[in-house]
Amino acid sequence: MNKPRILLSRRWPESVEQRLAQSYDVTLNENDVPLGPDALAAAMREYDAVCPTVTDRLGASAIEGAGVRARIIGNFGAGIEHVDLDAARRAGIIVTNTPDVLTDATADIAMTLLLMATRRAGEGERELRAGEWTGWRPTHLLGSSLSGKVLGLVGFGRIARAVADRAKAFGMTIAYYSRTPKPDMPEGSYHASLADLLAISDVVSLHAPGGAETLHMIDAAMLKCMKPNAVLLNTGRGTLVDEAALADALRDGTIAAAGLDVFESEPKVHPGLVNLPNVVLLPHLGSATLETREAMGMKVTDNLDRFFAGQEPLDRVA
Incomplete structure (x- = not known):
């Protein structure tokens, strides 16, 4: 059985990337340069899950429309203002975030x-x-x-x-x-x-x-x-x-x-x-400890694991 295809929009702590690789076909953003709107829209049509960060804008044009494959957006961060939640609801796409650990x-x-x-x-x-x-x-x-x-x-x-x-x-x-x-x-x-x-x-x-x-x-x-x-x-x-x-x-x-x-x-x-x-x-250092960023990534992974096992993700926001 093929593993679900997942895109990480930025590099995550190594321990999280390794855990994801055990269960999923993971694509990493190797150069860690922010993805533009066109690349994110294309990812929604290529991957089963897209995992953005607070710097990645996922508007209605990326989430809705023909050919969208992704069924879950696993956000790396607590804030979700950069994701059009109404568009996700209309498209039947689940969105999760990472509360409590920051x-x-x-x-x-x-x-x-x-x-x-x-x-x-x-x-x-x-x-x-x-x-x-x-x-x-x-x-x-x-x-x-x-x-x-x-x-x-x-x-x-x-x-x-x-x-x-x-x-x-x-x-x-x-x-x-x-x-x-x-x-x-x-x-x-x-x-x-x-x-x-x-x-x-x-x-x-x-x-x-x-x-x-x-x-x-x-x-x-x-x-x-x-x-x-x-x-x-x-x-x-x-x-x-x-x-x-x-x-x-x-x-x-x-x-x-x-x-x-x-x-x-x-x-x-x-x-x-x-x-x-x-x-x-300061350059947005609020959650910038290794322990916190690892915990954030593990939360995303937990939500993905539950979703692909047919269970409700714990941190669903849409």
Whole structure:
């Protein structure tokens, strides 16, 4: 019996690729260069399963139409905004993702950004590497302490809660904005208005899902609600932030600093952000630990195994 044919759009950890090769006829993207829309559309017509990442756009034209062979899209990542789920449902194609295994790694990156931005570590590292450091002095690159400061969390799912736990160890007070208050959180920590949360927060960390409802939820008007000494962090989705408005706010002192791990048009970064000293920019490292990426790949494999055995995948989103 022929093994199901599977395409991985990018290279995955070796241990995952080896496990997949035991059960499937796997095609690897050997040069690890992103596949274009035409190549992805062709893959949907050539393979039994296509396994994209968050950088691979699978729109309706790739998913629907004549000759589509793939019956499952096993996404390597929790976010699925790059896949047209409605088109997949219409075509009868199952879509899965990889929830639950990214929490700690992403929360750690949020704290990395928090510390780098509040302590101006990015500025200091660039100054030192450029040979411009003239030595210790009492007023050099003064940042801000975390103890007693308010961390405002936009969205309060697993990752936001993990960030809250870490921030409490630094003496921060937690406030949050979400659709509903959480019964296990202290009274007064919930804010039903995003603007109200921004106004009282010293650090704002974004953990909302992507999509049309949250597109540019942090725009020029919302940035003006923040304190002038506040810091904005984004490890959620790049589409949450109007990057042009953020660049203006950082340049004119509307807010003090920002730390970003995700961007609206990855791998492109808004040119207004690149040369600003008061923003920390990371290349989407939220889940970038070997342990996490292996766990993500194993989740995809588990879902594929169940699907091809005639069982319901555990992490089905469409």
